[in-house]
Amino acid sequence: MLVVLMENQLLSPSAVCQSCLMADQHGRPRWHHGELRCGRLLARMSEAQPEQYECQMGFRIANIE
Incomplete structure (x- = not known):
């Protein structure tokens, strides 16, 4: 999600x-x-964090499973 x-x-x-x-x-x-x-795609700080992206508008979007 x-x-x-x-x-x-x-x-x-x-x-x-x-x-x-x-x-x-x-x-x-x-x-x-x-x-x-x-x-x-932004770099992860740790494997425990979900993948995070920065969109073209500057918002951070995370893929939470």
Whole structure:
């Protein structure tokens, strides 16, 4: 499940991505084969952390399983 990380909150990507030009036709992030196509993968601090991406708009998106 993808979530947008904001200081001390988790937001649904649909709440943030609706206005993004990089989002798909349904207003969701371009997630394809376990990779965020509209952002870049950030380095992990530890294996215990979920994968985090920085999208083109500057938001951090995490893949929480």
